[in-house]
Amino acid sequence: MAVSANRLELLQIVDAVAREKSIDRSIVLASMEDAMQKAARSRYGQETEVRAEINPRTGEIRFSRLLLVVDQLENDATQITLADAQKKNPSAQIGDWIAESLPPFDYGRIPAQASKQVLVQKIREAERDKQYEVYKDRIGEIINGQVKRVEYGNVVVDLGGAGAGEAVVRRDELIPREMFRPGDRIRAYVYDVRREARGPQIFLSRTHPQFTARLFAQEVPEIYDGIVEVKSVARDPGSRAKIAVTSNDSSIDPVGACVGMRGSRVQAVVNELQGEKIDIIPWSPDAATFIVNALQPAEVMKVVLDEDSTRIEVVVPDDQLSLAIGRRGQNVRLASQLTGWDIDILTEAEESERRQKEFAERTSAFMEALDVDETVAQLLASEGFRSVEEIAYVEPREFAMIEGFDAETAAEIQARAQAHLARIEEEFDEQRKALGVSDDLKEIEGLTSQMLVKLGENGVKTLEDLADCASDDLVGWIDGDTAKPGYLSGFDVSRAQADGMILSARVRAGWIEAPEPDPEAPAEEGEGGV
Secondary structure, X not given: OOOOHHHHHHHHHHHHHHHHHOOOHHHXXXXXXXXXXXXXXXXXXXXXXXEEEEOOOOOOXXXXXXXXXXXXXXXXXXXXXXXXXXXXXXXXXXXXXXXXXXXXXXXOHHHXXXXXXXXXXXXXXXXXXXXXXXXXOOOOOEEEEEEEEEEOOEEEEEOOOOOOOEEEEOHHHOOOOOOOOOOOEEEEEEEEEXXXXXXXXXXXXXXXXHHHHHHHHHHOHHHHOOOEEEEEEEEEOOOEEEEEEEEXXXXXXXXXXXXXXHHHHHHHHHHHOOOOEEEEEEOOOOHHHHHHHHOOOOOOOEEEEEOOOOEEEEEEOHHHHHHHHOHHHHHHHXXXXXXXXXXXEEEHHHHHHHHHHHHHHHHHHHHHHHOOOHHHHHHHHHOOOOOHHHHHHOOHHHHHOOOOOOHHHHHHHHHHHHHHHHHHHHHHHHHHHHHOOOHHHHHOOOOOHHHHHHHHHOOOOOHHHHHOOOHHHHHOEEEOOEEEOOOOOOOOOOHHHHHHHHHHHHHHOOOOOOOOOOOOOOOOOOOOOO
16 A cells, blocks of 8 residues: 555654654654544534544554444434444444544644644653653762753753753752853752653752762762762761761772772862862761761760660860861761761760769769768769669669678668658659549559659549540650650650550540450560550
8 A cells, every 4th residue: 555645744744753852653643643633523523522543654544433322312423323333333232432434624724723732732741751751760860961041049950862851950959159150061969850730840959968979989980889888978068078988898998999099089079069078987887986987087085875865975085176076066967967876075074074973963862862871872873873763673683792782781772772762652642642643544554653743734634534645645746846745755755655555544444445465476675555
């Protein structure tokens, strides 16, 4: 079958558009079919279900209309009776659709204009879909582009290539004091791609911590090959950055690999980041070692970790304090971001003064609570006892290890500690009763008399009151950047324990059935139960 000139021209147009827009040929054909259908509806009536088909090999165009097979004919433009339908297709049933060929027709000016608008719109949508599909998989990569324009400090980047579109570097994602003009080349990190009504929005950043990591991956072959790994990055864009690296090959120094011969590799990254100083830190699985490394160039004398709250106390020589903190707190802030730990820095003098103060406070508290002289109280404090509770419930053999304590003395001190705690408990119990807090609440595991007093002061006095609480009410919550305290804030009650207390109250109040215990999941230590 010979292909006529106009059909050949149609296929050439399809191929040219597909190449120019870098979209699939079948999508262009489908868009043309939609455009022709719109023009055909204006010729045969908008209610008519018209279908246009373009043969992808010959360019032949066929029009047909779809008719719904019905029992009772109401609209002959869209419906066909069962008897007429079975003349065309003997197997037709009510509810089926029958295709009926339509003769070709000449486009008028208005239908042609309408079909052109549909075609342009469909191709634009296909372009946007392709752009989104390409760039959504490039989040986390560095891309190059050319500055197209600068709008209110935001840099619009032409990504180049057919249908590549534009991206934007917002003003707050630019390194401070750097300026771009139309035509400049720019490298940036793709941190987000969103599908929006006006097309995919590609957001770039030059301040993102991972921008630094990706730049090192481009400059350091060992990182690209996976031999050296970037564990974390902290940045003060345009000023200073810290990057923690480790090596999976003991024969390769990760810091040396990143620095390069005469600093060539790190200098290439520094130049791209407008002179931002970069500290390359050896990563360590030991938190204390890693934090000491992160505080370089300051020298650290001692560290004390609190793993529960991911907080660490660092002691430095008196003359190293300003170096450890850095200008406007930059060094310690970056070290904290790099390691994920909150870092408190003390000088040796401050730490010694604080230890002496704590020792004196514990000594005084032991003298008052246990009715012992200063020498005994100091001995207990120097042995590491921090509270009367620790003394009351410590194993007797630990007392026997203290020089100067015999079994009789140890038993007497423990008895006094337990009596002191009992007196405190009795005082809180009296306060609880005065507040009208129900005795039933004493049966809830994990609740002490002191906690019950706090609950009573906040209006929680019965099982029903506690059952009606949420865990946020007991342990607090975060509202934006503000921490909102709960009724039991300060009592070292976890959210899981608070949930257990509330669950127990609901069971005891008859609100719910007690949950069946899971034999394969042992209860966590410290969780409230029924």
